[in-house]
Amino acid sequence: TQLLEQSPQFLSIQEGENLTVYCNSSSVFSSLQWYRQEPGEGPVLLVTVVTGGEVKKLKRLTFQFGDARKDSSLHITAAQPGDTGLYLCAGVLGAQKLVFGQGTRLTINP
Amino acid sequence: DSGVTQTPKHLITATGQRVTLRCSPRSGDLSVYWYQQSLDQGLQFLIQYYNGEERAKGNILERFSAQQFPDLHSELNLSSLELGDSALYFCASSVDGIGYTFGSGTRLTVV
Numbered sequence: 728t729q730l731l732e733q734s735p736q737f738l739s740i741q742e743g744e745n746l747t748v749y750c751n752s753s754s755v756f757s758s759l760q761w762y763r764q765e766p767g768e769g770p771v772l773l774v775t776v777v778t779g780g781e782v783k784k785l786k787r788l789t790f791q792f793g794d795a796r797k798d799s800s801l802h803i804t805a806a807q808p809g810d811t812g813l814y815l816c817a818g819v820l821g822a823q824k825l826v827f828g829q830g831t832r833l834t835i836n837p
Numbered sequence: 838d839s840g841v842t843q844t845p846k847h848l849i850t851a852t853g854q855r856v857t858l859r860c861s862p863r864s865g866d867l868s869v870y871w872y873q874q875s876l877d878q879g880l881q882f883l884i885q886y887y888n889g890e891e892r893a894k895g896n897i898l899e900r901f902s903a904q905q906f907p908d909l910h911s912e913l914n915l916s917s918l919e920l921g922d923s924a925l926y927f928c929a930s931s932v933d934g935i936g937y938t939f940g941s942g943t944r945l946t947v948v
């Protein structure tokens with residue numbers, strides 16, 4: 728059983744469309760992070776959200792942390808082929824341990 | 838270049854063998870984390886070291902062990918290898934326990 732459930736696991740959309748990826752848990756996290764991973768590389772940190780209800784924007788990407796600090800979402804506006812990749816959410820538990828969701832594999836078709 | 842160096846990048850070995858994966862953290866980072874990534878399990882936390890001391894343990898098998906040396910580099914030792922141990926092994930480092938920097942990983946194939 729995954730501590731963090733991501734949905735959808737796979738998403739294929741056309742360039743220019745909007746999308747939202749969800750990350751849900753029954754656990755409370757001190758902070759939550761989103762990573763992007765390219766084939767053959769390690770995950771790269773996109774953002775960290777710490778406060779319940781926090782919203783952070785990174786160009787066309789909007790990240791939100793749930794009020795209860797149990798869930799998060801990633802919204803991409805006007806998706807581009809360069810957004811293609813594996814998106815991972817990860818929550819920080821005690822002892823600074825990071826637990827990951829299983830990832831959302833996103834494909835943006837030109 | 839993320840600043841976290843992992844070697845080797847690829848490793849092919851036979852069942853029953855033992856291998857050592859090496860990680861050099863980003864300069865100034867005291868914490869090192871090891872993760873295993875397989876297709877059906879995602880990224881699984883194995884173990885964390887902080888300044889040479891074991892800090893947290895995850896789903897690490899008894900056949901696996903790790904250590905962090907005084908120069909802060911870390912090694913992950915995998916023994917009595919099985920086919921199911923084939924995976925990507927990532928090392929990450931952190932200065933504050935919040936922002937992690939990952940290396941490019943070691944792809945282990947057990948045949």
